[in-house]
Amino acid sequence: MHRQLSNRTSVRAIAARIESPVRSHVFWSGLISAAAAAYIALSGGVAFGQETAVLPSMSGFVYTADEYGNSMSAINLTDGHVQTLPVAISPHNIQISADGRRLFAVGNPAAMEGHDQAQTGQETEMEGMKGLLLVFDPDKLASGPLASIEVGEHPAHVVVDRTGSRAFVTLAEENAVAVVDLARQKVSQTIPTGAYPHGLRLTPDGSVAYVANVEDGSVSVLDTEKLTEVARIPVGRAPVQVGFTPDGGQVFVSLRDENKVAVVDTATRKVLGKVEVGRGPIQVFVTPDGRFVYVANQGSKDDPADTVSVISVATRSVVETIRTGAGAHGVVVSTDGRTVFVTNIAAGTVSMVDVESQSVVKEFVVGKGPNGVTFRPSGS
Numbered sequence: 001m002h003r004q005l006s007n008r009t010s011v012r013a014i015a016a017r018i019e020s021p022v023r024s025h026v027f028w029s030g031l032i033s034a035a036a037a038a039y040i041a042l043s044g045g046v047a048f049g050q051e052t053a054v055l056p057s058m059s060g061f062v063y064t065a066d067e068y069g070n071s072m073s074a075i076n077l078t079d080g081h082v083q084t085l086p087v088a089i090s091p092h093n094i095q096i097s098a099d100g101r102r103l104f105a106v107g108n109p110a111a112m113e114g115h116d117q118a119q120t121g122q123e124t125e126m127e128g129m130k131g132l133l134l135v136f137d138p139d140k141l142a143s144g145p146l147a148s149i150e151v152g153e154h155p156a157h158v159v160v161d162r163t164g165s166r167a168f169v170t171l172a173e174e175n176a177v178a179v180v181d182l183a184r185q186k187v188s189q190t191i192p193t194g195a196y197p198h199g200l201r202l203t204p205d206g207s208v209a210y211v212a213n214v215e216d217g218s219v220s221v222l223d224t225e226k227l228t229e230v231a232r233i234p235v236g237r238a239p240v241q242v243g244f245t246p247d248g249g250q251v252f253v254s255l256r257d258e259n260k261v262a263v264v265d266t267a268t269r270k271v272l273g274k275v276e277v278g279r280g281p282i283q284v285f286v287t288p289d290g291r292f293v294y295v296a297n298q299g300s301k302d303d304p305a306d307t308v309s310v311i312s313v314a315t316r317s318v319v320e321t322i323r324t325g326a327g328a329h330g331v332v333v334s335t336d337g338r339t340v341f342v343t344n345i346a347a348g349t350v351s352m353v354d355v356e357s358q359s360v361v362k363e364f365v366v367g368k369g370p371n372g373v374t375f376r377p378s379g380s
Helices: 029-043 122-126 138-143
Strands: 003-005 061-066 071-076 082-086 089-096 103-109 131-136 147-152 155-160 166-171 176-181 186-192 197-202 208-213 218-223 228-234 239-244 250-255 260-265 270-276 281-286 292-299 304-312 317-323 328-333 339-344 349-354 359-365 370-376
Touching: 061 089, 061 103, 061 328, 071 089, 071 138, 082 138, 089 131, 089 155, 103 155, 103 370, 131 138, 131 155, 131 166, 147 166, 147 176, 147 186, 166 197, 176 197, 186 228, 197 239, 208 239, 208 250, 218 239, 228 270, 250 281, 250 292, 260 281, 270 317, 292 328, 292 339, 304 328, 304 339, 317 359, 328 370, 339 370, 349 370
Parallel strands: 003 317, 089 370, 155 197, 239 281, 281 328
Antiparallel strands: 061 071, 061 370, 071 082, 089 103, 103 131, 131 147, 155 166, 166 176, 176 186, 197 208, 208 218, 218 228, 239 250, 250 260, 260 270, 281 292, 292 304, 304 317, 328 339, 339 349, 349 359
């Protein structure tokens, strides 16, 4: 039975409501700042160096790309401490490597976005600069990036192969994916895609990448060895992100402008059907056991959403709707499958969802405008 669960916190009542449309990375930062400030003032927390209650049953780290604050946040799940650090970009997406030894973030140079910066002429000087891929040691974030690599126009998402030798970055303004040689710290090749590529992920075996093309309603299928587009699948209006089942047999694609998620059979490369979810679905993530898909619903600019739809893979239907914070956007599942983390852009928070109870059990205040999110297990 489809039912809606109430959040145990009061973040929705005190946060301003706003959407961050995928097409633009400049999102009413003043209102978002006010929302975050209101939340912090009422909760008694602080965004930088925030201390929260100890979470004895959870360990590892969650990292967020705080696009409106030109920062990244690291949540230590063992003690609840949140560390927020400034970076040289307005990061839209963030990703940990398979071995947990490197952290990657992509975005435009911070001065190009103009968030929280004085108009000193620096923006004009940086207009010709390309977007950047930053590489960090997650254990030494305060030391700054190990590498800063120019990748192209309007980088949106990044994934890294299992060997840690190559990164794949969507370039929204170039209709292409950049292939980054991480040893040489440079783009070795670009692969043409559909119009305005945004989210992408690799199949479980790493042989193929699926790329959501927002503006032509398709998903590009890229061969990661031949570095070519081998197929383009029509899926629906405004696909934003993709998520694979653990066996690689199906991929779920969020369709922002249809309020649905398309289910694609990867063998036939055909759409099997669509599942109606909340308003403005953005990111999707499948649990490690392959049972559920978590979909963050962001809503619209005039009427933002704050929910996560839980899809049963077996029945292709929504079995739960969980209320999170304002502007639910990014979603990731812990490697043990017990916990889901959702970034809330307007609230400036991360909701921690317990899979067993399908409810929010904790909220963390992070930097402004958190978008992308990634999980690093302890010991990696």
